[in-house]
Amino acid sequence: MLSAPSQKRWLRSQRGVSLVEIMVAALVFAIVVVGVVEFFYRGRGQILAVGLRRNGLTLTQQKLEELRELSFSDAALTVGDHGPESIQLSENLMGNRSWSVAWGDDPATPSDQDYKEVMVSVAWSWESADQDTVFLTQRFYP
Numbered sequence: 001m002l003s004a005p006s007q008k009r010w011l012r013s014q015r016g017v018s019l020v021e022i023m024v025a026a027l028v029f030a031i032v033v034v035g036v037v038e039f040f041y042r043g044r045g046q047i048l049a050v051g052l053r054r055n056g057l058t059l060t061q062q063k064l065e066e067l068r069e070l071s072f073s074d075a076a077l078t079v080g081d082h083g084p085e086s087i088q089l090s091e092n093l094m095g096n097r098s099w100s101v102a103w104g105d106d107p108a109t110p111s112d113q114d115y116k117e118v119m120v121s122v123a124w125s126w127e128s129a130d131q132d133t134v135f136l137t138q139r140f141y142p
Contacts, residue, residue: 048126049130049132051090052089052090052093052124052126052132053132053134055089055090056089056095056122056124056132056133056134057122057134057136059087059089059095059097059122060097060120060121060122060134060135060136061136063097063099063120064118064120064136064138067099067118067120067140068138068140072116072140072141072142077101077116077118077140078101079101079102079103079116080100080101081098081099081100082098082099082100082101083096083097083098083099084096084097084098084123085097085098087122089122089124093124093126094124095122095123095124096122096123096124097120097121097122098120098121098123099118099119099120099121100118100119101116101117101118102116102117103115103116103117104116104117104139114141115139115140115141115142116139116140117137117138117139117140118137118138118139118140119135119136119137120135120136120137121133121134121135122134122135
């Protein structure tokens, strides 16, 4: 058994953790957890945005392919703006697809109306008014 003076020294050397130390450790832990959660939340948002852009590009390409199958004088290929038509971008997000047609001129030929330039665009809004648009342009020759 320890003598009284050595027992007091032993007790002083065995100090516990103070409440202030616990509070500081909890604060540091909370800051780290909030940072990690924010990192994953932003990463998830970026993944969703890229997926929507991919879907939008697929829908623009599909429309260009549909227009490519039409005759050069079809009403859908008249010069001007066409649409918008409502489309489904994902299972819970709708967008608008439109296209415009303009005459193009090849300077190497004497004609002023050599081809039609068609631009198809898909636009949508998501996540509290974030707006995005993708578009593709292609030339259609007679």
